[in-house]
Amino acid sequence: MATHTVTTTWKGKMQFESTNPSGETLLIxxxxxxxxxxxxxxxxxxxxxxxxxxxxxxxxxxxEKMKLEVDDFKIETVASLTEEHPKVYDAVTVEYHFYGSNLNEAKLQRAVDLSVEKYCGVMEMFRQFAKMEIKVLFHHQ
Structure with a gap:
């Protein structure tokens, strides 16, 4: 079984620096x-x-595998927090936005479906504690 180790170090006041298995760091x-x-x-x-x-x-x-033409692609993720402490996400909407002049909507939808239903481990983790809503939007240019 694979494991991931992340080291998070206090940098003073309310700031931490966290490592990633790739060697990169980020501030929290x-x-x-x-x-x-x-x-x-x-x-x-x-x-x-x-x-x-x-x-x-x-x-x-x-x-890439499907050789799809997409000029731009972004994901908007909107989550609602519960009122009580500890505040947690209880509902999350994930919007996939595809931009281009030659979008193959059926294949792009299939790509999203495969990620959501089969491949994305983080999505599966989120399903354990939040109601998930998935939206796919196509912006033809």
Whole structure:
């Protein structure tokens, strides 16, 4: 079984630096109203980035394998937090936006479906605690 190790080191005040198995690092911080600063990513929002990144990598790989023409591709991830502490995401909408003049909507939909239903491990983790809604939008240029 594979394991991942991440080391997160306090850098003072409310800032941490976290490593990644690739060797890259990122800064984590809280909002200024909670004593944090401007530098660094918020922990819960990082989870949404991980979700979009995981699925996006799947879709990008499938777009290449399917030889699909896409000028641009972005993922908007919107999550609602519960009111009670600990505040958690209870509903997440993932919107896949494809831009181009020659979009093959059926194959792009298939790529998203494969990521959502089969390949994206982060998506499966999110399903354990949140209601997931998936939207695919095509922007013909």
């Amino acid at each position: 911080n809280t909002a200024p109203e909670h004593g944090g600063g401007e530098e660094g990513l918020r922990p819960k929002a990082l989870m949404l980035s991980a979700l979009a990144g995981c699925s996006g990598l799947d879709v990008a790989s499938l777009m």
